[in-house]
Amino acid sequence: MLPQLIANGLVMGCSYALVALGFALIYNTTRTFHFAHGGVYVLSAYLLYTFRNLWGIPLVPAAILTLLLIAFLGVAIDEVLYRPLVKRGSSQPIQMLSSLGLYIVIINLIAMFYGNETKMLSPGVQPTYTVGHIILARTQIVTAVTFVVLFVSLLFLLRKSRMGKTIRALRDDPELVSASGINARFFRWSVFALGSVLAGVAAILAGLDVGIDPNIGMTALLSGAVAVIIGGVGVFEGAALGGIALGLLQSLAIWQTSARWQDMVTFVVLIVFLLFRPQGLFGIRRRAEEMAG
Amino acid sequence: MNYLLHILVIICIYLVLGLSLNLIVGYTGLLSLSHAAFYGIGAYIGTLLMMNLGLGFLPSLALAVIGAMLLSLTISIPSLRLKGDYFMLATLGFQIIVFAVLYNWVGLTRGPFGIPGIPRPSLFGFQLRTVGHYLGFSVAVAAICLGLLFLITHSPFGRVLKAIREDEMAAAALGKDTPRLKVVAFSIAAGFAAVSGVLFATYMRYIDPTSFTLMESIFILSVIVIGGTGNVSGPIAGTILLIVLPEALRFLRIPDAIAANMRQVIYGLAIILIMRYRPQGLLGEYRFE
Amino acid sequence: MTVLELNNLSKSFGGVRAVDRVSMGFRKGRITGLIGPNGAGKTTVFNLISGFLKPDEGKISYQDQTITGILPWKVARMGIGRLFQDIHLFPHMRVVDNILAAFQKQTGENPLLALFVRPKVTAEEKNHRGQTQELLRFVGLSDKANELAENLSHGQQKLLSIARLLAAEADVLLMDEPTAGVSPQMVDKILDLIKRLAENGRTVVFIEHNMNVVIEIADWVYFMDNGQVASFGSPDDVLGDPEVRKAYIGV
Numbered sequence: 004m005l006p007q008l009i010a011n012g013l014v015m016g017c018s019y020a021l022v023a024l025g026f027a028l029i030y031n032t033t034r035t036f037h038f039a040h041g042g043v044y045v046l047s048a049y050l051l052y053t054f055r056n057l058w059g060i061p062l063v064p065a066a067i068l069t070l071l072l073i074a075f076l077g078v079a080i081d082e083v084l085y086r087p088l089v090k091r092g093s094s095q096p097i098q099m100l101s102s103l104g105l106y107i108v109i110i111n112l113i114a115m116f117y118g119n120e121t122k123m124l125s126p127g128v129q130p131t132y133t134v135g136h137i138i139l140a141r142t143q144i145v146t147a148v149t150f151v152v153l154f155v156s157l158l159f160l161l162r163k164s165r166m167g168k169t170i171r172a173l174r175d176d177p178e179l180v181s182a183s184g185i186n187a188r189f190f191r192w193s194v195f196a197l198g199s200v201l202a203g204v205a206a207i208l209a210g211l212d213v214g215i216d217p218n219i220g221m222t223a224l225l226s227g228a229v230a231v232i233i234g235g236v237g238v239f240e241g242a243a244l245g246g247i248a249l250g251l252l253q254s255l256a257i258w259q260t261s262a263r264w265q266d267m268v269t270f271v272v273l274i275v276f277l278l279f280r281p282q283g284l285f286g287i288r289r290r291a292e293e294m295a296g
Numbered sequence: 297m298n299y300l301l302h303i304l305v306i307i308c309i310y311l312v313l314g315l316s317l318n319l320i321v322g323y324t325g326l327l328s329l330s331h332a333a334f335y336g337i338g339a340y341i342g343t344l345l346m347m348n349l350g351l352g353f354l355p356s357l358a359l360a361v362i363g364a365m366l367l368s369l370t371i372s373i374p375s376l377r378l379k380g381d382y383f384m385l386a387t388l389g390f391q392i393i394v395f396a397v398l399y400n401w402v403g404l405t406r407g408p409f410g411i412p413g414i415p416r417p418s419l420f421g422f423q424l425r426t427v428g429h430y431l432g433f434s435v436a437v438a439a440i441c442l443g444l445l446f447l448i449t450h451s452p453f454g455r456v457l458k459a460i461r462e463d464e465m466a467a468a469a470l471g472k473d474t475p476r477l478k479v480v481a482f483s484i485a486a487g488f489a490a491v492s493g494v495l496f497a498t499y500m501r502y503i504d505p506t507s508f509t510l511m512e513s514i515f516i517l518s519v520i521v522i523g524g525t526g527n528v529s530g531p532i533a534g535t536i537l538l539i540v541l542p543e544a545l546r547f548l549r550i551p552d553a554i555a556a557n558m559r560q561v562i563y564g565l566a567i568i569l570i571m572r573y574r575p576q577g578l579l580g581e582y583r584f585e
Numbered sequence: 586m587t588v589l590e591l592n593n594l595s596k597s598f599g600g601v602r603a604v605d606r607v608s609m610g611f612r613k614g615r616i617t618g619l620i621g622p623n624g625a626g627k628t629t630v631f632n633l634i635s636g637f638l639k640p641d642e643g644k645i646s647y648q649d650q651t652i653t654g655i656l657p658w659k660v661a662r663m664g665i666g667r668l669f670q671d672i673h674l675f676p677h678m679r680v681v682d683n684i685l686a687a688f689q690k691q692t693g694e695n696p697l698l699a700l701f702v703r704p705k706v707t708a709e710e711k712n713h714r715g716q717t718q719e720l721l722r723f724v725g726l727s728d729k730a731n732e733l734a735e736n737l738s739h740g741q742q743k744l745l746s747i748a749r750l751l752a753a754e755a756d757v758l759l760m761d762e763p764t765a766g767v768s769p770q771m772v773d774k775i776l777d778l779i780k781r782l783a784e785n786g787r788t789v790v791f792i793e794h795n796m797n798v799v800i801e802i803a804d805w806v807y808f809m810d811n812g813q814v815a816s817f818g819s820p821d822d823v824l825g826d827p828e829v830r831k832a833y834i835g836v
Contacts, residue, residue: 093571093584100521263396267392267396273385277375463673465657468657473658
């Protein structure tokens with residue numbers, strides 16, 4: 004029982020970690036609390052559903068098409084929603100509320116077109132594999148492998164590429180972008196495209212595993228945001244580890260109580276962290292200094 | 297006719313919700329997504345006291361308010377030092393926890409089955425029977441709440457909250473105990489939300505957790521963001537607009553199945569446009585700066 | 586009488602000692618200037634005194650009480666007021682409300698009392714309004730009382746922030762560049778104001794880059810360099826010190 008729960012928790016954690024990485028990429032570099040990330044997540048799942056289940060496109064091309072569109076959507080959100088606000092120097096609450104507005108629009112449009120009921124992306128029983136006492140569905144294994152591959156590539160990208168250096172520099176000093184001659188616009192595009200694709204991958208995998216409905220985005224977004232806080236804002240590795248920790252914790256909580264309390268576990272953890280370790284597991288404490296400006 | 301009276305009762309309930317949330321958002325400058333939680337806490341505490349302990353309306357109302365104010369401390373104190381987005385995330389977490397408790401603690405709340413047969417209040421020997429009676433009662437309660445909130449926001453307390461909203465560091469440098477003031481403002485808002493909750497429960501005579509979801513919190517926030525915050529007229533305008541307008545949509549014969557979603561799309565778009573072109577809302581003062 | 590005393594105060598940021606074993610004393614009714622190149626640690630000293638930063642080492646005492654590391658609002662309540670270099674007004678509030686918000690121990694700041702002890706609150710409010718008019722006259726902003734603070738000129742905003750500090754009943758005034766970016770007439774006005782405040786028994790500490798201003802009003806000067814007190818004494822002595830001239834003025 005316990006090994007199975009740990010395995011399930013780890014897989015769930017991989018999915019959270021993908022959303023969290025996408026969220027952190029955008030949040031750390033633009034300081035935008037990207038509520039619409041949840042909308043991007045839901046839309047990815049429904050795009051895949053449309054291409055594959057409604058139009059009959061095979062899974063892999065359908066997924067690639069979905070991710071391309073989602074990358075484009077991420078960029079479009081920045082251009083249409085945030086950029087005009089940033090240019091005018093609008094405050095963080097204004098950006099956050101606009102983002103919340105867009106989230107509401109996206110999920111309700113989806114509900115209008117597709118209905119509120121759960122849709123299965125892969126009907127029928129999935130093949131499963133048994134390792135010792137642990138049984139894993141194929142999608143679970145794919146999720147774990149995808150996460151590892153994407154996480155390692157992302158770390159590599161952050162360490163080695165020019166974009167990665169900029170991202171890390173920006174995380175330390177968000178004012179930098181305008182000062183240093185970086186092509187700010189192109190840079191933001193890359194961040195939003197990449198962040199959205201990470202959410203899209205997570206949505207597709209979770210959708211294939213358990214099905215989709217218009218409300219999966221909020222749960223995913225919140226798990227991602229909480230994972231970022233557990234790991235520590237500004238630390239990309241932290242966001243991934245925070246996601247995995249959260250997945251494990253939720254899985255173990257189900258073991259102790261019941262699945263109905265899963266959401267509650269997420270937020271009890273959040274509040275405990277905010278209270279006792281606001282800098283997260285790996286973050287650096289710099290509250291006093293920030294307050295003094 | 298009853299339909300019109302019904303709309304007016306709902307407006308009264310949302311006026312109190314909107315104007316109390318305004319104390320946090322428009323005066324103290326904190327975004328909160330937990331107002332539906334306090335609305336629900338008020339509804340459930342009031343209902344359970346009346347139905348399980350047989351308490352009268354007024355004592356139940358008083359205890360619901362006190363309960364909501366005390367429970368608000370469990371979220372406001374941990375989140376005190378948080379700014380902007382973190383604070384909102386914490387309140388959002390609280391909202392989800394409260395919903396999970398209302399939904400899952402079946403032994404106490406009957407969970408998804410809801411609580412039917414809530415008694416209509418009887419005050420000083422007068423039993424409120426018709427919707428008309430109830431409307432009179434709601435108007436009176438809303439008027440008292442709005443009066444109290446008006447006095448609070450126009451007192452030195454309201455002024456110092458505004459100072460915190462404008463520049464918390466400067467307020468602290470002037471000797472203002474900003475953490476305590478924020479906690480107090482938050483609990484007052486929670487208390488008034490609980491009044492709305494008790495009104496709602498005794499009016500509908502049935503409650504279940506789906507009236508107190510995160511989407512409901514987002515709706516209450518939309519009401520005041522669209523109407524405007526930081527004064528009294530903004531939230532009033534927002535409430536009237538966002539309650540009346542969707543009712544008008546009914547006459548456009550949009551199928552019920554998508555009408556609710558369509559309303560939400562309109563709210564979402566309205567928030568985006570307001571934030572872009574008129575951040576102080578229709579009649580508000582505070583521009584989220 | 587020394588009102589405020591710093592003893593061996595140190596504060597580091599990420600390995601850099603911004604403030605390094607600083608000891609200073611400020612006497613009642615006297616005007617002390619804090620001078621030194623940018624990054625010498627002057628503003629950090631203010632942040633340590635007013636509680637926005639906690640020192641790594643050292644002690645701050647005020648009227649024989651240790652106030653090291655206590656919260657900013659408590660420091661302010663004890664009578665140590667702070668004028669920020671970037672002013673920090675309440676921009677979307679009226680000029681009068683900026684000052685009214687600053688008075689200490691207002692009964693009406695307790696919402697219950699504001700609702701139910703209205704006569705007392707009203708009386709207090711009337712008294713504060715009177716004092717506000719006086720303060721506005723004192724700083725010469727009477728005709729701007731009902732403007733929003735954000736609509737004042739830079740110099741007027743400085744004057745308003747001084748008036749606000751006085752309403753908060755500060756006995757020690759920590760002023761970070763009170764004359765920076767202000768027109769020459771306004772500089773005279775602010776210096777005159779500072780002198781009158783000291784004559785009324787207030788302790789003034791100010792950070793300043795304009796040496797003429799320092800010579801004109803300071804009774805005592807601390808010269809800081811690299812987080813340390815490099816020299817102190819009367820303005821003439823310190824500004825006459827060749828080391829100071831070399832490090833600071835470049836002559």
